[in-house]
Amino acid sequence: MIKVDQLTKSFGKIKAVNGISFNINKGEIYGLLGPNGAGKSTTINMLSSLFKPDSGTIHLNNTDLFSETNSCKKIIGIVPQEISLYDELSAEENLFFFGKIYGIPTKKLKNKIHDLLEFIGLSGRKKDAIKTYSGGMKRRINIAAALLHEPKILFLDEPTVGVDPQSRNRIFEIVERLKSEGLTIIYTTHYMEEVERLCDRIAIIDEGKIVGQGTLEELKKMIGEKEIVELDFATSDKEKIEELKTILPFEAEITNNKLAIKCDKNKDLKEVLNLVSKLNLSIADIDFVAPNLERVFLHLTGKELRD
């Protein structure tokens, strides 16, 4: 459904997107996970034809996006990161306007607006001006505005930014229902739990590059099946922590004052603790972490997602 090949985009000297490629099948939710500034929104802007890439190609439903832009635009719906609605207009008026710019006949559009407002649970507030809505409600209308023309592909660019947990759950339900209706979705976020819950496949993007992609299980396999033993030291003696990492017979990574060691906690922990005491390091806390996306991200980029 979506084929992206060697896409690059620079702004001056900054390479925002650096040769990314991926394929997305029909009905799939594909997550783009990365920190702010990783290149997710630039990718979405290229996929929605707002930015022309410096190089590379995009095919949507087997059609080249930049040679047949208008026909591609008709099959895509975009939910931008910002609340792109007219504050002074009501939800109904906003949806009517955004439907009309896609040329939807009035009667069909009115029915569609009615259905969508029911679907997102806001039919009771349809006459109220958007400025009176909560952040979460605005987000839901923001999504509805992208669905009016019944797109085959939906881009959701950080759709849960700044919303409360309850509204976030409502948005997850909406996305899951859209998937069940067969929509192909690209979902960008910097929240691990969102991609873990919603996405069939995930691409981890950092500094404009996809550093890893696959299903959640495939990504976890990248760091092995073993649990992580995470040691938090009472000392900030980095040299000693570094020394410990060198002498450990296991794969380990240092972040801040912590050492994450990939080992079997039942079998190997004793050996680890012996080496710690040999170096006179005192442990403030010890944690056992199952392989997760955060670990994968750390493994692939060398930094935590919130850095």
Added chain:
Amino acid sequence: MLFTLFKKDMTLFLKDKKAVLLTFILPILLITLFAFAFGGTGKKKSNPRTYTVLVTDLDQSDSSKETIKQLENLKGLTLINKNLQKGKDLVKKGERLALLVFEKGFSEGIKKTHFFKTTLYFDASREIETRMIYSFLMQHLSQNQGKEILKNRVNSFVSNTFSGMPPKMKQNIINTISSENNASPIQIEMQSVMKEKSTKENIGLIQAVVGTAIMMLLFSIANIGGSLLDEKENGTLKRLLYAPFKTTEILFGKMLTALSISIAQLVVMFIFSWLAFGLNIFKDVPALLLMILCTAFAVAGFGIFLVSFVKTRQQLNGFSSLIILTMSAIGGSMIPLFIMPEFMQKMAVVSLNYWGIQGFYDIFWRELSIIEIAPRMLVLLGIGLVMTLISIPLFKKNIISL
């Protein structure tokens, strides 16, 4: 603490180069314009104003030619020869201030009837200027031809009444009387080129209505254009760009809004002027409607040009104030053109306000036909078209590049 806050604010202010520009350049520009408009240029003694007057010599006598030659040599007066009809038309259309006509029999009049047969046709909308020219002409003609006429008149009177008077005594009497300027025989008949009823219209009201209407229209259209920048800032423009239509349609959509609101605003302002002040807006309704349409088109084009030229609301506010106030000052919205020096009046043609104001003058004051007003309408349409064409690449460069 106080100094720290002051320093921070000054640093922020100085970093905003456009704010600095507007704080200092806009007032300087306006002071300069008003100073020129009112003819003051500091301590230096200002040069006398130069008037350009059309002249028609129907007499074609040595006397008339000699008088015209003398007038041509006067500092502060430029004469342009035109035939009578063409000259009257130019004055009627407001393109020239006045036409001085040396009537047939001018030469005979000086010799026999001792009457200085001249007419000064003038644009009644510029009466103050015309009076100044009249005084100027009277002053110079009295000093030259006036004495000659008086001499002839006294000579004729003395010769007829006291036929036996010795020549020396007669000459003394003539010289004494003709040296007194308080009984100048010079008479220049003043005649407005407008229809009689027009001169009863309140010229001040027309100036106030059309001058203000166009200036305020420019401000409101700049504001409507600005909503495009608001859309850019709040993200709705992005959503419009996702839709399957050409980006220029967004610009033209905004222009259509600006055009409709401009038309509505002008119509409302004229109706209000009719109801509240009795401005007769029904003199030529088709011409008025066409003029409203052309002015609205020019203003709408100007509005989208402004909005395409800048990148943010703040920039728009600054530039629109600068450009609109400047155009209004030189175009006659703030100060009537006739009190400005001639070079300022010539400069006024670069302002949209000028063409709009003069067009409405043509309808309400000069009572010209649609055909006669058409050139001004075409200029306004041209302004709108050029502004729109320039706006398209600017819009793509400054607004669409998200």
